[in-house]
Amino acid sequence: MGKKLYKGSFFKHFIIIYDPRQEGKVRHKLIDILFIAVAASICYCNEWLDMKDWATQNEEWLRQYLELPNGIPSWYTIKRVFDVIDPKQFEKCFAGWV
Secondary structure, three states: OOOOOOOOHHHHHHOOOOOOOOOOOOOOOHHHHHHHHHHHHHOOOOOHHHHHHHHHHOHHHHOOOOOOOOOOOOHHHHHHHHHHOOHHHHHHHHHHHO
16 A cells, blocks of 8 residues: 555644654554544544544544554553643644644
């Protein structure tokens, strides 16, 4: 599968979020995790495990927009990402998107 071109309003707004994770220890793209979490939240999945389960059930649809080179991230990976990104930066991106 060719490289996805992140097009669309969501990606334009959220691609700027700083990723503080250590290079070499990262298996999932930040933008993929953010997209999964926001899309799952829109579908009333507000717990980390629910987001992971939703993503697994909707993987085919997600792959239309995301590369997911290592598959769907675990619920713990989604949680850890939201523990380390700047919430103010996320809020600003989210507000700009909506």
